[in-house]
Amino acid sequence: MTYFLLNLFLALVWMLINAGYNGLDFVIGFMVSFLALALSQPFGLDTSYFKRVKAAFVLFFYFLYEVIVSVARVVWDVITPTHLSEPDIVYVPLDAKSDLEITLLANMVSLTPGSLSLDVSEDKKFLIIHAMFAPDHTKVIEDIKSGLEKKLLEVTRD
Structure with a gap:
């Protein structure tokens, strides 16, 4: 700080x-x-500030990439005569524990076109998402966990 x-x-x-x-x-x-x-900075002084700032930049550009790809995917599905979407409700298990981490993750998911955060389970172990393209639940879960959630936790945790 x-x-x-x-x-x-x-x-x-x-x-x-x-x-x-x-x-x-x-x-x-x-x-x-x-x-x-x-x-x-003095040599040998271990601080998480510089790691977190770098992780925040990585998260920002990753999120920007995800938004652009999602916009293209949704636009393509809307303008083509055949619809490729297979909407479904997906329960994503959370590694995020604090209210801030869960809120940020839910907002980033909702800001990505084609997905919407619906709720968080009572025990805060699952984020309930409506995904526009969800033929395989495990792929949707893996994309969120290895992408947004992992990069978000690198910013919020030491």
């Missing part, structure tokens, strides 16, 4: 020095200060 606050502070200092008070200057300042902090 200390590195994150220091990174934010240095990004704001960057904005003040450059007299640029917009989002782009903040992002540039954040990236420059992140690089400076990563290069100047």
Whole structure:
């Protein structure tokens, strides 16, 4: 948390020095200060901050890729005369334990076209999803667990 606050502070200092008070200057300042902090951290000091920031970027681009692929798949199914969709309800077992992790995963699933988070089981062990393309439940479960959930847990856990 200390590195994150220091990174934010240095990004704001960057904005003040450059007299640029917009989002782009903040992002540039954040990236420059992140690089400076990563290069100047004491050797042997193990911190999860740099791993988490990297994991967050990986998650963002993976999620963006998943959205683009899902949009193309749904659009193709809508514009072609034959429908390839096989909708079904899928119960995905969760490794995510905290409410934040479950909420983020459910929202990312819902934001991906062709899938919708319906509910979480009472014991918080299953995420109930409506999938537009679910001919094989194990493939849908594996895609979510090895993709979104795994990358999300790399961000939220040490």
